[in-house]
Amino acid sequence: MTSLPLPAHHPALSAADPELAALVGAEERLQADTLRLIPSENYVSRAVLEASGTVLQNKYSEGYAGRRYYEGQQNIDQVELLAVRRAKALFGVDHANVQPYSGSPANLAVHLAFAQPGDTVMGMALPMGGHLTHGWGVSATGTWFRGVQYGVRRDTGLVDFDEVRELALKERPKILFCGGTALPRTIDFAAFAEIAREAGAVLVADVAHIAGLIAGGAHPSPVPHADVVSTTTHKTLRGPRGAMLMCREEHARAVDKAVFPGLQGGPHNQTTAAIAVALREAAQPSFRDYAHQVVANARALAEELLARGFDLVSGGTDNHLILMDLTPKDVPGKVAAKALDRAGIVVNYNTVPYDPRKPFDPSGIRIGTPSLTSRGLGTQAMAAVADWIDRGVTAARTGDEAALAVIRAEVAELMSAHPAPGIPT
Numbered sequence: 001m002t003s004l005p006l007p008a009h010h011p012a013l014s015a016a017d018p019e020l021a022a023l024v025g026a027e028e029r030l031q032a033d034t035l036r037l038i039p040s041e042n043y044v045s046r047a048v049l050e051a052s053g054t055v056l057q058n059k060y061s062e063g064y065a066g067r068r069y070y071e072g073q074q075n076i077d078q079v080e081l082l083a084v085r086r087a088k089a090l091f092g093v094d095h096a097n098v099q100p101y102s103g104s105p106a107n108l109a110v111h112l113a114f115a116q117p118g119d120t121v122m123g124m125a126l127p128m129g130g131h132l133t134h135g136w137g138v139s140a141t142g143t144w145f146r147g148v149q150y151g152v153r154r155d156t157g158l159v160d161f162d163e164v165r166e167l168a169l170k171e172r173p174k175i176l177f178c179g180g181t182a183l184p185r186t187i188d189f190a191a192f193a194e195i196a197r198e199a200g201a202v203l204v205a206d207v208a209h210i211a212g213l214i215a216g217g218a219h220p221s222p223v224p225h226a227d228v229v230s231t232t233t234h235k236t237l238r239g240p241r242g243a244m245l246m247c248r249e250e251h252a253r254a255v256d257k258a259v260f261p262g263l264q265g266g267p268h269n270q271t272t273a274a275i276a277v278a279l280r281e282a283a284q285p286s287f288r289d290y291a292h293q294v295v296a297n298a299r300a301l302a303e304e305l306l307a308r309g310f311d312l313v314s315g316g317t318d319n320h321l322i323l324m325d326l327t328p329k330d331v332p333g334k335v336a337a338k339a340l341d342r343a344g345i346v347v348n349y350n351t352v353p354y355d356p357r358k359p360f361d362p363s364g365i366r367i368g369t370p371s372l373t374s375r376g377l378g379t380q381a382m383a384a385v386a387d388w389i390d391r392g393v394t395a396a397r398t399g400d401e402a403a404l405a406v407i408r409a410e411v412a413e414l415m416s417a418h419p420a421p422g423i424p425t
């Protein structure tokens with residue numbers, strides 16, 4: 001039995017399973033006390049958390065609203081239709097499917113909808129900033145399909161559209177993915193769309209990282225350009241862990257069929273409800289302010305890091321994300337990430353383009369500003385954040401645990417002044 005304190009705001013859980021309740025409480029404290037810089041994470045509101053924990057999870061509802069394989073859908077149909085309606089309005093799309101369990105199943109569903117096993121699919125290489133599910137070799141999308149991959153230029157860290165066009169015209173993929181997980185710059189959806197048209201490919205914009213920025217008007221929308229938009233709902237969009245596929249009407253049937261019955265069974269209705277809540281939140285004027293502040297904070301943080309001699313891939317950022325190559329600092333990414341974690345700063349180690357090191361021990365770290373912005377930190381706080389990272393990376397190199405402990409105390413003090421959304425104090 002753990003000796004961790006029980007969270008008083010989870011009375012039923014604490015009474016029924018104190019061991020688990022204590023771990024939940026500990027995670028709440030960890031998320032409250034630390035500076036969370038992983039760019040794909042965020043803090044959801046209490047309303048989103050409550051919707052995720054409702055009795056909607058007790059219900060099976062395979063199928064779609066009005067066409068279910070189970071009875072008793074009077075409320076579930078309304079929940080799903082509400083989420084769909086809000087997604088369509090927020091992103092300006094013809095069709096939205098809110099049932100994918102998460103981003104990877106959503107992208108696999110796209111493969112089922114538009115390609116046959118063995119067909120060629122094209123996406124950005126994982127070590128260049130792409131995603132596993134865009135045809136990378138170790139993923140089902142790269143073993144059941146024939147993945148071909150583009151990258152970024154070594155000198156600029158940016159996509160070379162001449163290279164993408166040349167590859168697409170040579171390989172003629174059925175699907176062309178744009179987007180990824182470590183892309184600090186604006187995605188030129190129009191340029192990708194032109195190449196996809198020339199090559200006869202379906203263009204899928206995977207905007208999982210930037211969906212909230214798009215909803216808030218802080219990043220251009222893929223909607224006029226892409227055939228399909230794939231996104232998770234839990235990153236900058238600040239919803240529950242889930243995903244959506246959005247598309248033009250002409251692709252609606254193929255997408256729906258691929259999600260169910262092609263890939264999944266019953267949708268997670270409690271998640272659908274929480275997605276609906278998050279979409280309502282994202283349609284408020286305050287969310288536009290949030291999205292623009294995320295970008296302003298990332299830009300300010302990038303400037304502060306550059307001023308401290310950090311090497312940023314592509315020289316900076318246009319969005320919420322910064323990718324740093326720590327080679328000039330003489331510290332491997334993993335060593336730095338683990339030291340920063342001990343200092344209360346949570347990042348992830350990451351490959352950088354053309355990384356000579358291995359993915360499990362790469363040269364870089366990846367950081368972002370969605371979570372700290374959700375806690376109300378503004379550009380004026382970014383000098384302190386950069387300073388902590390700088391001191392933390394130096395301490396990682398010299399093995400100075402005392403310096404990490406000092407940073408941890410300073411971080412906790414700042415965080416205590418900025419309560420975390422969704423976490424009772």
Ligand code: DSN
Binds near residue numbers: 103131181
């Ligand atoms: N795992 C997500 C990320 O951290 O970017 C992508 O799937």
